[in-house]
Amino acid sequence: MMLANRVAIAFHKNVHFYKRIRVTKSWKDAGGYEDKRVPSPIGCMSSVGQFRHFAIKCDENCAVKGVVIGVYSKEGEREPKLTSSGEKFDDRAQGKISDLVRETQMRGELGKGMVFMNVDPEFSAVAVVGLGQEGAGYNDLEMIDEGMENARVAAGVGARALQLQGVNEVYVDSMEYPEQAAEGSALAIWRYNSNRRKQDRTQIPKLELYDSPEMDAWTRGLFKAESQNLARRLSDSPANQMTPTIFAQSTVDALCPCGVSVDIRSMDWIEENRLNSFLMVAKGSCEPPVVLEVNYCGTAPEDKPILLLGKGITYNSGGLCLRPKKCMQLYRGCMAGAAVCVATIRAAAALSLPLNISAVLPLCENMPSGMAVKPGDVVTLLNGKTMGIKDVSKAGVVVMADPLLYAQANFKPRLVVDIATMSYGVCCGLGGSAAGIFSNSNFVYKQFEKAGGLTGDRLWRLPLWNYFKRLISPNLTYDINNRGRGPASSCIAAAILHELVPCVDWAHLDIRNVGMITQYAPLPYLLRDRMTGRPTRTIIQFLYQMACPDNK
Numbered sequence: 001m002m003l004a005n006r007v008a009i010a011f012h013k014n015v016h017f018y019k020r021i022r023v024t025k026s027w028k029d030a031g032g033y034e035d036k037r038v039p040s041p042i043g044c045m046s047s048v049g050q051f052r053h054f055a056i057k058c059d060e061n062c063a064v065k066g067v068v069i070g071v072y073s074k075e076g077e078r079e080p081k082l083t084s085s086g087e088k089f090d091d092r093a094q095g096k097i098s099d100l101v102r103e104t105q106m107r108g109e110l111g112k113g114m115v116f117m118n119v120d121p122e123f124s125a126v127a128v129v130g131l132g133q134e135g136a137g138y139n140d141l142e143m144i145d146e147g148m149e150n151a152r153v154a155a156g157v158g159a160r161a162l163q164l165q166g167v168n169e170v171y172v173d174s175m176e177y178p179e180q181a182a183e184g185s186a187l188a189i190w191r192y193n194s195n196r197r198k199q200d201r202t203q204i205p206k207l208e209l210y211d212s213p214e215m216d217a218w219t220r221g222l223f224k225a226e227s228q229n230l231a232r233r234l235s236d237s238p239a240n241q242m243t244p245t246i247f248a249q250s251t252v253d254a255l256c257p258c259g260v261s262v263d264i265r266s267m268d269w270i271e272e273n274r275l276n277s278f279l280m281v282a283k284g285s286c287e288p289p290v291v292l293e294v295n296y297c298g299t300a301p302e303d304k305p306i307l308l309l310g311k312g313i314t315y316n317s318g319g320l321c322l323r324p325k326k327c328m329q330l331y332r333g334c335m336a337g338a339a340v341c342v343a344t345i346r347a348a349a350a351l352s353l354p355l356n357i358s359a360v361l362p363l364c365e366n367m368p369s370g371m372a373v374k375p376g377d378v379v380t381l382l383n384g385k386t387m388g389i390k391d392v393s394k395a396g397v398v399v400m401a402d403p404l405l406y407a408q409a410n411f412k413p414r415l416v417v418d419i420a421t422m423s424y425g426v427c428c429g430l431g432g433s434a435a436g437i438f439s440n441s442n443f444v445y446k447q448f449e450k451a452g453g454l455t456g457d458r459l460w461r462l463p464l465w466n467y468f469k470r471l472i473s474p475n476l477t478y479d480i481n482n483r484g485r486g487p488a489s490s491c492i493a494a495a496i497l498h499e500l501v502p503c504v505d506w507a508h509l510d511i512r513n514v515g516m517i518t519q520y521a522p523l524p525y526l527l528r529d530r531m532t533g534r535p536t537r538t539i540i541q542f543l544y545q546m547a548c549p550d551n552k
Contacts (some may be wrong), residue, residue: 001073001373005297007457010115012095016454018507025482026341030304031303035208043075046350054072054280062168063168063169064124064125064167064168064169064254065122065123065167065169065170065171066123066124066125066126066127066162066167066169066171066205067089067120067123067125067126067127067170067172067210068127068129068154068155068158068159068162068170068171068172068173068185068210069082069083069085069086069089069097069126069127069128069129069170069173069174069175069210070082070083070086070128070129070130070131070151070158070173071086071101071106071108071113071128071129071130071131071156071157072108072131072132072133072134073107073108073109073110073130073131073132073133073134074107074108075090075133075134075443075546076469077088079102079213080106080108080130080204081108082097082098082101082105082128082200083131083132083173083174083175083176084176085173085174085175085210085211085212086128086173087340088211089120089126089173089210089211091497092120093119093120095127096116097116097119097126097128100114100116100119100128101128101468104299106128106130107130107327108130108131108132108241108336109130109132110130110131110132110150110153110154110303111129111130111153111154111157111524112129113126113127113128113129113130113154113157113158113161114127115127115128115161115162115165116128117263122165123171125162125165127157127158127159127161128158129154129155129157129158129161129163130154130428131150131151131154131175132146132150133146135147135515136150137196138453143453143458144452144453144456144458145451145453145456147176147177148177148180148454148456149180149456150175151174151175151176151177151180151181151184152180152183152184152187152456152525153184153523153524153525154175154181154184154523155172155173155175155180155181155182155183155184155185155188156184156185156187156524157525157527158172158206158523159172159184159185159188159189159205159488160188160189162204162205163188163189163202163204163205165256166203166343167205167467168203168206169205169206169208169253170185170189170190170205170206170207170208171208171210172207172208172209172210173186173210173211173212174182174209174210174212174214174218175212178212178214178217178218178221179201179217179218179220179221179224179417180221181209181218181221182207182209182217182220182221182222182225182458183222183224183225183525183537184525185225185525186207186209186222186225186226186229187225187229187525187526188223188227188524188525188526189204189205189207190204190225190229190232191204191527192233192236192530192531193234193517194233194237194241195238197369205268207222209517211422216257220312220351221319221514223347223350223351224347224537224540225369225537227343227344227347227350227536227537227540228343228533228534228536228537229533230254230339230342230343230533231305231339231340231342231343231531231533231536232530232531232532232533233332233337234247234250234335234338234339234342234343235332235335235339235515235516235531235532235533236332236333236530236531237332238332239314239365240261242314242332242335243287243314243365244287244288244289244290244312244314244363244364244365245287245290246286247312247314247335247338247363248262248264248292248363250342251292251294251342251361252264253344254342254346255294255342255345255349258346258349259294259296259348259349260294260295260345260346260349261294261295261296262292262293262294263292263293263294263295263417264290264291264292265290265291265292265293266288266290267288269288270282270289272408273401274382275291275362275382275397275402275403275406276362276379276380276381276402277379277381277401277402278291278398278399278400278401278402278403280373280377280379280389280398281313281319281364281366281373281392281395281398281399282364282365282399283371283372283373283549284319284365284366284367284368284369284371284372284373285364285365285366285367285369285395286367286369287314287364287365289362289363289364290363290364291360291361291362291363291403292338292359292360292361293358293359293360294341294342294345294357294358294360294361295356295357295358295359296348296349296356296358297356297358298348298349298353298354298355298356298357298547299354299355299356302355303355303356304356304412304413304414305355305356305357305358305411305413305414306355306356306357306358306413306414306415306416306417306543306546307357307358307359307360307407307408307411307413307415307416307417308341308344308345308357308358308359308360308417308418308419309341309359309360309361309400309403309404309407309416309417309418309419310337310338310339310341310342310359310360310361310381310418310419310420311334311336311337311338311362311396311400311418311419311420311421311432312335312337312361312362312363312364312399312424313334313335313363313365313366313395313396313399313402313505314332314334314335314364314365315331315334315365315366316331316334316365316366316368316393316395317331317365317366317367317368318331318366318368318392318393319366319367319368319372319392319393319395320368320372320373320374320375320392321375321391321392321393321448321530322393324370330516330517333421333515333516333517334366334396334421334516335363336421336444336511336515336516336531337419337420337421337509337511338361338363338448339417339533340419340511340515340533340534340535340536340539341359341361341419341468342359342361342493342542343533343536344357344536344539344543345357345359347536348540348543351540351544353543353547354547354548355543355546355547357543358407358411358413360403360404360407360411361405362399362403364391366392366395366397366399372392373389373392373395373398374389374392375389375390375391375392375442376388376390376459377389377479378478379398381401381402381405381500381518382402382405382406382409383405383452383500385479385480385499386478386479386480387478387479387480387481387482388475388477388478388480388481388482389482390410390481390482390483391482391483394423394482394483394489395482396420396421396422396493397422397482397493397496397497398421398482399495400418400420400497400499401497402501404416404418404497404501405500408504409499411481414503414504414505415444415504415505415506415507415546416498416501416505416506416507417506417507417508417509417539417542418506418507418508418509419509419510419511419514419515419539420509420511420512421510421511421512421515422490422493422494422508422510422511422512423490423492423493423510423512424489424490424512425487425489425490425491426462426487426490426510426512426513427512427513429462429490430460430513431513431520431521432513432514432518432520432521433458433460433511433512433521434452434457434459434460434514435457435458435459435509435513435514435515435534435535435538436459436460436461436462436490436509436510436511436513437459437460437461437462437507437508437509437510438461438462438463438464438491438494438498438507438508438510439461439464439506439507439508440464440498440501440505440506441504441505441506441507443505444505444506444507445507447542447545447546448507448538448542449461450545451538451539451541451542451545452535454536454541455535455537455540455541456523457514457523457534457535457537457538459509459535459538462490462491462494462510463491464494464495464498465485465491466492468484468488468491468494468495469495469498469499471484471485471486471488471492472484472485472492472495472496472499473499480496480499486494490510490512493510494508494510509535509539511535514532514535515531515532515533515534515535516531516532517529517530517531518532
């Protein structure tokens with residue numbers, strides 16, 4: 001049997017695969033029968049990439065190379081157009097790519113494309129993915145740079161398709177945006193595989209930039225994506241494998257090699273510094289609580305730092321106000337705020353950002369027990385105000401209250417940014433489209449808005465009005481109610497935290513909807529039903545803008 005294969009595996013929205021085989025010699029010559037098969041579907045792949053329907057067979061140490069190139073969409077009478085690197089590859093392949101694009105009637109629609117096999121002797125597989133409209137830029141209505149986001153989507157879809165074909169070295173076209181292509185491809189191929197048998201794990205291929213001298217931009221994109229993947233790993237780990245103590249050790253392992261100092265504060269220190277609101281929640285669990293103090297020094301030590309505060313409830317059962325069993329396992333991700341802080345500082349150190357960053361990460365579990373905080377308990381905060389704990393399942397503001405006051409008094413920051421999976425209200429209002437942001441500074445919000453437009457991980461400003469302050473106080477026997485009154489849970493939580501930030505620029509990011517599992521319409525380069533690590537890249541971009549305000 002002699003076959004000269006030219007196999008095209010089409011993926012429509014990264015779902016359906018088709019195979020086309022051209023037979024150049026009849027099987028009758030080899031004593032068989034003549035093959036007269038027509039193109040037919042060979043199966044489908046789930047949108048999460050769980051199944052592989054055929055792959056390139058090779059030895060364990062064999063390098064199987066593939067390349068991802070982009071194609072712009074058809075406009076009017078103009079045919080779909082390959083990127084500049086794609087055109088060079090097409091010349092190298094003697095026009096086979098452009099011929100296949102025409103024959104398969106590709107339209108260059110964003111995120112749709114095909115994988116072609118045996119087109120080039122060096123690259124076993126070539127993924128041609130639609131980039132959408134050529135020359136796309138910032139869209140004011142969508143509040144996003146579509147050119148950059150299109151590069152992330154196309155690179156991510158193409159890299160993942162090659163990964164599922166067994167390619168272990170993926171070369172990616174810069175698509176005119178090398179940093180964004182690196183982000184999309186590195187995010188798309190990453191998997192949380194730790195608890196699967198080695199032979200059952202989806203292998204993560206090596207990524208390389210194809211035909212572009214812009215290695216600095218490509219490396220920046222890899223740094224940012226790998227930092228977000230760190231946040232994904234920390235958030236997706238089971239609660240028994242990511243206790244406060246294990247999280248602290250993981251933080252040391254991730255940050256200390258980068259020159260970042262990490263101080264681990266134990267129970268004695270917490271009691272000595274009277275972080276009573278934090279201890280009210282932490283005492284319900286057998287796992288000892290930990291407070292991490294992280295410091296990155298990128299400029300003169302006397303310069304005021306930007307302070308990050310990350311909610312670090314490594315498992316939130318709801319305490320005595322137990323959560324429904326159906327979604328209980330999702331609440332291992334309630335430490336996503338702390339995970340994002342760790343990932344952000346790691347990227348800042350890797351990129352050598354010229355500013356000082358400090359972070360305070362209170363880590364504990366919220367569990368029911370004889371020692372657990374009870375609904376109706378009252379705690380006195382470091383600023384002398386009393387907080388009534390009406391709903392133990394809303395422990396986020398309780399855990400963060402005293403650490404927020406302590407951090408302001410000790411670090412004297414120029415800006416405070418707290419990140420937390422706080423309230424379900426932001427899920428109802430925004431879905432998975434954008435994180436909610438509350439801020440007492442228009443300048444800070446504008447910087448976050450700009451950062452979100454560049455990274456594709458947007459934030460939407462929610463109100464911080466006096467109306468919501470009236471919903472948390474006054475109360476009959478205490479100053480602040482941790483639940484407040486009414487259904488606006490995200491705004492009420494922000495109002496409580498605002499009470500604890502008297503006079504400094506401040507932003508509160510509620511990432512309950514984007515930092516945990518995204519079930520509906522996840523970004524194409526992330527995975528459905530997995531922790532996302534969002535909005536790590538947006539905070540990194542924000543810090544870059546604060547450090548280098550004169551740069552675009």
